[in-house]
Amino acid sequence: MSVLLQSNVADAAPDRQGSGLIVAIWVIGLLGMLVMSFAFDAHLETKILAASRERRQAEHLALSGIEMAQMLLDKQSTVTGSESPDTVTNDRWYPTALQLHIGRSIQVVEPLGHGYVRLEIAPEPGKLNVNNLSDTNWESVLTTDGVPPEMWPQLVDAVDDWMGKNTLAKADYDEYYASQDPPYQARRSKLVTVRELLLVKGFNEAILSGGVLNPDEPPEKQITLRGIQDMLTTFGDDGKVNINAASEAVLMTLPGVDALTAKEIMFQREQPPPGSNTNNMTQAGFTGSADLMSRIPGLDPTLPQFVTFISKIFRITAIGQVGRVTRRIWMIAQWNAAGQPLKILQCREEM
DSSP, X not given: OXXXXXXXXXXXXXXXXXXXXXXXXXXXXXXXXHXXXXXXXXXXXXXXXXXXXXXXXXXXXXXXXXXXXXXXXXXXXXXXXXXXXHHHHHOTTHHHHHHHHTTOOEEEEEEETTEEEEEEEEEGGXXXXXXXXXXXXXXXXXXXXXXXXXXXXXXXHHHHHXXXXXXXXXXXXXXXXXXXXXXXXXXXXXXXXXXXGGGSTTOOHHHHHOEESOTTXXXXXXXXXXXXXXXXXXXXXXXXXXXXXXXXXXXXXXXXXXXXXXXXXXXXXXXXXXXXXXXXXXXXXXXXXXXXXXXXXXXXXXXXXGEESSOSEEEEEXXXXXXXXXXXEEEEEEOOSTTSOOEEEEEEEEO
C-alpha cells in the first residue's frame, strides 16, 4: 500500500511542474503585452506632443509672417528708389519694400527657428473690383474671357439684378433662384466674394475658372474659356486698377488697351525710370500718369482716370512650416499709415 501511494505521488509531480510552467509562460506573456502596451502608449503620446508642439510653432511662425508683412508695408511708405548705394546694400529688406512701393507683388521665404515663414503680399487693386464694373466693363471682361457675344446681355443683366442695380427685381430671376436645390434668393447688394457669381443665373465654373463652356457639343464646336476669377476682386482702391500690378488680361479691359498695348505696358513697367542712373531693376514701374503717358505714346487720354500706381489694400498669405506641419493665415488688409496696425477686411486661418 505504501509503495502504491509513493508511486501515485511520483506520477503527479511532473503534472504539477508542467502546469506551473504553463502558468509562468502565460504570466510572462501577459507582462510582455502590458510592457509593449505601455511602450506604445508612451511612443504615441510622445508623437502627439511633438505634433502639437510643431503645430504651435507653425502657428507662431505664420503670425510672425503677418508681423513681417506689417513691417514691410510700413517700410514701403518710406522708400523712394533714389536711396544711396550704402542704404541699398546694407538694408536687406530694401529691395522687397521697394517692390511693394511701386505696386508689385512680393514673395519672401525666411528661415526662423526650426522652421520657416513663407510670405506673399499682392496688391489687390491689380484686379478689377467686380462691384464697380459698369455694363461696358463687364463686356470687356467677358470678351477677354472668350465668352460668345450673344451671351453678354443675359449675363450682364443677371449680375445687375443680383446686385440690385435694376429698379425692380425681375420675376423670372426670382423664379429661377426659387427653383434651385436648395432654393435661395438674389442678394440684391454688392458681392461678398467673386465665387458668389456661381449663384448668379448664367454663370458657371467654366466662366469663372476656365474650361469648356459647352462640353455637350461636338469637339469642333466647343468653346474654351480662360476664366475671369483671377481678374476680379471684391476689394480695391476706389475701383481703380493698379497698372504696375495688373495682369495682361486685366490690362486689356482698360480703355483703348489691346493685346499689343498690354504687352508694351508690361514691358515698360519692367524698365528703370527714364534718366535713372542705375541698372537696378527694382526701381522699375510707372511713377504716375505723366510717366505712363510719356513712355507709351498713343494711349487713350482717359486711361489715367481708371488706373492707380500704388496700393493700400493687399492680399497677404503667411505660411509657417515646421517639418511637415503647416499653418496658413490668409487675409485682405488695408494699410493706412506707418505705425498704424493693418485694418483686416477679411481673414481665414487654415491648418
